[in-house]
Amino acid sequence: xxxxxxxxxxxxxxxxxxxxxxxxxxxxxxxxxxxxxxxxxxxxxxxxxxxxxxxxxxxxxxxxxxxxxxxxxxxxxxxxxxxxxxxxxxxxxxxxxxxxxxxxxxxxxxxxxxxxxxxxxxxxxxxxxxxxxxxxxxxxxxxxxxxxxxxxxxxxxxxxxxxxxxxxxxxxxxxxxxxxxxxxxxxxxxxxxxxxxxxxxxxxxxxxxxxxxxxxxxxxxxxxxxxxxxxxxxxxxxxxxxxxxxxxxxxxxxxxxxxxxxxxxxxxxxxxxxxxxxxxxxxxxxxxxxxxxxxxxxxxxxxxxxxxxxxxxxxxxxxxxxxxxxxxxxx
Numbered sequence: 442x443x444x445x446x447x448x449x450x451x452x453x454x455x456x457x458x459x460x461x462x463x464x465x466x467x468x469x470x471x472x473x474x475x476x477x478x479x480x481x482x483x484x485x486x487x488x489x490x491x492x493x494x495x496x497x498x499x500x501x502x503x504x505x506x507x508x509x510x511x512x513x514x515x516x517x518x519x520x521x522x523x524x525x526x527x528x529x530x531x532x533x534x535x536x537x538x539x540x541x542x543x544x545x546x547x548x549x550x551x552x553x554x555x556x557x558x559x560x561x562x563x564x565x566x567x568x569x570x571x572x573x574x575x576x577x578x579x580x581x582x583x584x585x586x587x588x589x590x591x592x593x594x595x596x597x598x599x600x601x602x603x604x605x606x607x608x609x610x611x612x613x614x615x616x617x618x619x620x621x622x623x624x625x626x627x628x629x630x631x632x633x634x635x636x637x638x639x640x641x642x643x644x645x646x647x648x649x650x651x652x653x654x655x656x657x658x659x660x661x662x663x664x665x666x667x668x669x670x671x672x673x674x675x676x677x678x679x680x681x682x683x684x685x686x687x688x689x690x691x692x693x694x695x696x697x698x699x700x701x702x703x704x705x706x707x708x709x710x711x712x713x714x715x716x717x718x719x720x721x722x723x724x725x726x727x728x729x730x731x732x733x734x735x736x737x738x739x740x741x742x743x744x745x746x747x748x749x750x751x752x753x754x755x756x757x758x759x760x761x762x763x764x765x766x767x768x769x770x771x772x
Contacts, residue, residue, distance in 0.1 A: 472509070480505070497522040500535065513538030519551065527560035546577045563599040568592075583661040585616040603636035617658035621673070625651045644682070644719065651676040652694075669700045669772065686719065687711040690752065700771030701756040709749045713738055734766060 502517030516535040522528070533552030540546065551572045557565040574588035594607040609630040616623050626649065633643035654673040660666060672695040680688045688711070694704035710716055717735040721728060742748035753760050757769040 497524060507538050507541075510541055511538045512541050512544070513547070529556075529558045531556045545579070547575065549574045549576075561599075563597065565598075566596045568594045583617075585614075586661070587614045588612070604633065604642075605636060606631070606633045608632075615661065617661050618653070620656050620658050622654040622657040622660055623652075624654065625649070640723070642723075644723070646680055646682045646686075648678075648680050650678045652678075668698055669696055670698045671696050675704070675706065682715075682719075684715060685712050686715040688716070694754075696772065697756070702754055702769055702772070703756055704754050706752045706754065707749065708752045709747070710738060711747045713742065713746050713748065730766075734761075737761065737764065 497520075499518070499520040499522075500516035503514060505512070505514050507513045514537055519530075519532040519535045521530045532555040535549065535551050537547055537549045539548075551574075553567060553569045553572065555565075555567040557567070559565075569590045570592040572588070572590040572593075574586065576586045577584045589610070589612045591610055592607075593611045595605065597604045597606075607630075608628040610628070611631075612625070612627040614625040628649070629647045630645060631643070631648055632641055632645045634641040652673055652675045654671055657666075657671060657673075672693070675691055675694050677689060677691050680686070688709065690706040690708040692704055692706035694702060694706075696702055713735060716738075717731060720731045724731065738748050738750070739745075741750060750761055752766075754769065757771065758765055759767045759769065
């Protein structure tokens with residue numbers, strides 16, 4: 442006698458249909474919600490842009506995108522101007538997106554080049570092959586910010602001078618730690634030079650820095666930096682070159698209202714002969730000072746090539762064992 446499976450199949454098919462209907466409803470509601478939120482964001486941005494505030498921000502071709510798992514916007518061009526002081530920044534297309542389940546974190550990509558025109562007549566041209574930044578926000582302020590660029594080149598021009606800087610890779614990271622601001626900077630294959638001068642100001646090297654600025658986390662909230670005075674801890678500042686030259690320093694620092702740096706830094710030099718060679722190329726007029734410093738360091742290294750010393754900086758004057766070495770101009 443054949444088994445009757447019709448009664449068992451009908452409840453199963455009804456469950457499948459109900460599940461399918463539920464999925465369609467959820468997808469429809471989610472889609473409607475996404476486009477509703479996107480339209481609100483686009484309306485807000487259009488109201489915010491176009492010079493309605495103290496800073497004139499232009500973002501032509503504004504459009505929302507990212508459905509279904511991202512929500513963001515794009516602009517065909519970016520322009521920021523300050524009518525009060527005449528400074529203007531223009532750049533290429535802008536793309537920003539955040540995950541729908543984490544709207545407090547976003548990724549931003551900006552196409553170059555960027556042109557900065559300042560009211561004093563100077564100008565900055567920045568170029569890169571790729572530039573991406575990311576940030577997270579809390580309930581009322583920015584919590585972290587990071588930016589990374591590839592093949593970055595900067596050209597700064599004034600009426601009297603022109604400087605150029607370039608790096609194959611660069612990074613900037615900022616975050617708040619209580620009331621303090623933590624910052625990290627990295628540049629690979631960095632070089633600084635001057636137009637019309639073959640000898641570079643800073644030869645090709647890689648460098649990184651990590652530091653804490655006491656009581657300045659408020660800068661992430663957009664508050665202005667009032668005055669030059671600040672203090673904190675330089676966790677690490679490193680310089681490396683392809684030929685093996687290496688230097689690192691760390692320690693507490695302080696900057697006064699005039700911009701002069703003071704502090705005591707534990708400093709390590711490796712390949713002392715290379716340091717002497719490079720410094721003589723950069724500052725041939727300081728041969729006596731550089732040779733004397735090299736002899737002092739080699740004496741402390743007991744004839745070796747590596748040494749760790751304490752450098753004391755007081756109002757910009759660097760000393761080693763009470764011997765003045767150099768003077769840092771105010772920032």
